[in-house]
Amino acid sequence: MRDARNASVGLDPAEVDRVLRLIEYLLSRPCPDEQTLRARSRESFDKVWSIAAESGVTLGEAGLWRGTAIGSTDKKEFSEQWNSIADNLSAHATLVEEGVDALHESGLLPPPASVRRMAIILRRAKRTDLETRLLRAWIAGTPRGASAAYEDLLSRLAKLET
Numbered sequence: 027m028r029d030a031r032n033a034s035v036g037l038d039p040a041e042v043d044r045v046l047r048l049i050e051y052l053l054s055r056p057c058p059d060e061q062t063l064r065a066r067s068r069e070s071f072d073k074v075w076s077i078a079a080e081s082g083v084t085l086g087e088a089g090l091w092r093g094t095a096i097g098s099t100d101k102k103e104f105s106e107q108w109n110s111i112a113d114n115l116s117a118h119a120t121l122v123e124e125g126v127d128a129l130h131e132s133g134l135l136p137p138p139a140s141v142r143r144m145a146i147i148l149r150r151a152k153r154t155d156l157e158t159r160l161l162r163a164w165i166a167g168t169p170r171g172a173s174a175a176y177e178d179l180l181s182r183l184a185k186l187e188t
Contacts, residue, residue: 037151041115045144045156048119052163055126058133063169067133118144126167136168138175145182158186 037045058066078084111117118140125136141164148157161183168176 037115037148037153042153042156044116044119045148045160048122049156049159049163051123052126052160052167055130055167057167057169058130060169063129063133065133066131070132070134112143113147115144115147118147122164129168135173138164138168138173138179141179142175142182145179154186158183161186 121140122136122144125140128134129136141160144160145157148154148160161179165176165180165183170176
């Protein structure tokens with residue numbers, strides 16, 4: 027029996043609309059320059075470290091990692107939450123938006139896991155047109171060479187465009 031995560035899926039119009047709205051959102055938020063990102067990152071870390079030190083909470087609880095997927099630091103709980111949204115394009119789109127907001131507010135690099143998951147879902151649904159547009163918009167709005175995962179998304183886009 028095939029794993030449900032590997033089965034071909036169809037997209038309902040609301041899911042397609044959500045992906046299109048995310049693409050528009052990403053294109054409306056060009057990546058800040060490197061100097062701006064560094065300054066925002068310094069300010070954010072200083073603020074969060076201060077909150078954490080004064081109140082005794084973790085950095086995550088102090089608000090540093092908004093938009094970095096799921097807020098739990100417990101590995102089992104994180105995995106359960108991540109798996110519960112595995113094929114939910116809307117949930118992943120929200121996480122992507124939160125990550126981009128965090129990039130612009132605090133200079134933190136948004137994690138590409140939800141973009142990658144969305145690309146996989148779109149490929150399974152045979153919507154490479156949307157996958158291509160999503161990856162182009164993501165790459166245009168995030169700092170180049172941010173991580174190996176970013177490079178993987180570049181490779182994925184290059185394969186789609188050949």
